[in-house]
Amino acid sequence: MSANWLDEIAWDADGLVPAIAQEAGTGKLLMLAWMNREALAETARSGRAVYWSRSRNKLWRKGEESGHVQSVREVRLDCDGDVVVLEVVQGGGIACHTGHARCFFRRLEGEAWVEVEPVLMDPNEIYKPGR
Amino acid sequence: MSANWLDEIAWDADGLVPAIAQEAGTGKLLMLAWMNREALAETARSGRAVYWSRSRNKLWRKGEESGHVQSVREVRLDCDGDVVVLEVVQGGGIACHTGHARCFFRRLEGEAWVEVEPVLMDPNEIYKPGR
Numbered sequence: 001m002s003a004n005w006l007d008e009i010a011w012d013a014d015g016l017v018p019a020i021a022q023e024a025g026t027g028k029l030l031m032l033a034w035m036n037r038e039a040l041a042e043t044a045r046s047g048r049a050v051y052w053s054r055s056r057n058k059l060w061r062k063g064e065e066s067g068h069v070q071s072v073r074e075v076r077l078d079c080d081g082d083v084v085v086l087e088v089v090q091g092g093g094i095a096c097h098t099g100h101a102r103c104f105f106r107r108l109e110g111e112a113w114v115e116v117e118p119v120l121m122d123p124n125e126i127y128k129p130g131r
Numbered sequence: 132m133s134a135n136w137l138d139e140i141a142w143d144a145d146g147l148v149p150a151i152a153q154e155a156g157t158g159k160l161l162m163l164a165w166m167n168r169e170a171l172a173e174t175a176r177s178g179r180a181v182y183w184s185r186s187r188n189k190l191w192r193k194g195e196e197s198g199h200v201q202s203v204r205e206v207r208l209d210c211d212g213d214v215v216v217l218e219v220v221q222g223g224g225i226a227c228h229t230g231h232a233r234c235f236f237r238r239l240e241g242e243a244w245v246e247v248e249p250v251l252m253d254p255n256e257i258y259k260p261g262r
Contacts, residue, residue: 004242005239005242005243005244008244018149018163020151020160020163022158022160026158027153027157027158027159027160028158029151029153029158029160029216031209031214032149032151032209032214044239074238074239075238075239076235076236076237076238076239077235077237077238077239077244078162078163078234078235078237079227079228079229079231079234079236080234083162083163083234083235085160085235096210097210098210100210103209103210103211103214104207104208104209104214104216105207105210106207106208106209107205107206107207107208108136108175108205108206108207108208111135111136112136113136113139113208
């Protein structure tokens with residue numbers, strides 16, 4: 001690949017960069033995942049968010065199992081080139097594997113993390129076998 | 132320290148967690164930096180964002196040199212406990228050391244990163260010796 005814009009990313013020692021997904025329009029923060037070079041290249045090419053799953057050690061085309069695809073409106077890079085932001089439209093309105101709209105559903109209250117946003121869909125419904 | 136809420140963080144191998152700063156009210160994404168346990172504890176206690184500088188290898192009380200302090204309105208944690216979000220009021224309206232309002236001032240256009248937000252203050256003015 002000769003795409004220079006990918007060379008401007010300050011990939012970490014594992015060849016990854018954190019990627020923040022933010023909802024287009026509302027600015028709501030949905031999630032943070034990781035990308036390798038291939039994931040970012042495919043994201044830019046396809047217009048759909050593709051991450052690198054550190055737990056499964058493979059490309060993770062967001063929504064491939066859940067159907068909750070993220071359509072990418074804009075890609076941003078920070079000053080140091082080591083953080084990417086995706087502005088996305090979240091398919092199904094659910095970004096999180098827990099069935100919450102987004103992953104940041106816990107808030108610090110005093111000395112406790114409190115769940116302050118509802119589960120919109122049972123995870124068993126999201127990841128139905130054979131779906 | 133016996134604060135259990137800190138034990139719920141999935142600190143990485145270096146004892147760090149990424150922390151995203153988002154502007155209260157507008158939802159504007161300002162920056163991503165890193166925190167260790169001490170930084171997060173002090174942030175919660177003081178109500179001012181404190182990060183861990185990976186380059187300087189020490190606590191970084193945001194604004195200690197620039198004056199651009201971040202007042203924390205809310206702290207969030209994600210589903211896996213490995214990403215923190217701070218909702219902040221950005222002092223001086225400048226989060227980035229480059230003098231941009233925020234670090235995400237570059238947008239991918241075709242195959243190039245293009246600076247699409249202005250510098251609001253000369254970095255030499257921000258980091259004046261003796262300030």
